[in-house]
Amino acid sequence: MDQERAFLFSRKFLYLVGILSILFITGMGVWFYQASQPKEVQFVVNGEVKSILTKAKTVGEFLDEQSIDLDAHDKLSPSTEEKIRKGIHIAYTDQWQVTLTIANKAQTVVTNKKTVGEILAEQKVSLGKWDKVFPAENEEVSANGKIKVNRIEKKMVEKEKSIPFNEVKRTDYLLTKGSKKVVQEGKNGKALLRYQVVYENGEEVSKELTETKVVAPAQDRVVRVGALVTVSRSGADFTARKVLENVTLTAYGPNGDPENAITASGRVATAGRSIAVDPNVIPMGNWVYIEGYGYRRAEDTGSAIKGNKIDIYFSEDQDAVHFGRKKASKVYVIGPTKP
Incomplete structure (x- = not known):
């Protein structure tokens, strides 16, 4: 009886072990099958989402499948050691170095932006109205490329300038020749100059005068x-x-008619006294001393008497003709009173 029971128990045990073995083998087969099948991965490359089937076991193997070489600047999530599972999200951002120089201050930035404008926006670099950018904002920059921003500033600058006074000389017939008398002291004036100054990276590169305003005139x-x-x-x-040099002397007479002896001053022309002059040189009514001919008075004018010319009156026409034309060495202009 005991042997029969033992036999039955043994049969049941072997049957159970067989069933478990079959289940284990089937499960392992299913697992190996599933493990060998491609898994769908959500691959985000530089912000662009792609669904990709892969047999890679790790993220690192998956990147190798995609021919992607990581460098120190690239971003990856999760890490290369992470196991691949169905539906996993892998985010990869390709980045590189660019040298950015702003107002002569250089810095190295890491970016995945392609154009100059995009990189400046990413780095929060705003451009002023006059700033210069090299290369242009729409141009692309590759790895290890260079971007230069020159800061341009325009300012209105005011500056005071002294206006030197002039010296004005006036003839004084009450002072002896060679003497001087200051009747008004000079005083410098003041002007306000306005310049438009252009600065590039803090240094002055041009300066243009735009306005001059006299604040105080010079005296x-x-x-x-x-x-x-x-x-x-x-x-x-x-x-x-006044002393006149090299004066030309001519003569005139009444031309045979005593009425012609009435001068421009209204006086009757008198020989030995009356002369015709240019009033702009010798004022009418002034006495002069003509070297070699003595004192004469400016009482008449004539259309031909201009500049340093004097016409001497003679009472006889023949005497006037005989006198002709002469040069006097000097003529002294005395004034309205005869010495």
């Missing part, structure tokens, strides 16, 4: 210069307001 220095010359002639001393 001239006024000096009176003596013109009186003391002369001794014919036993008398006199002072001359």
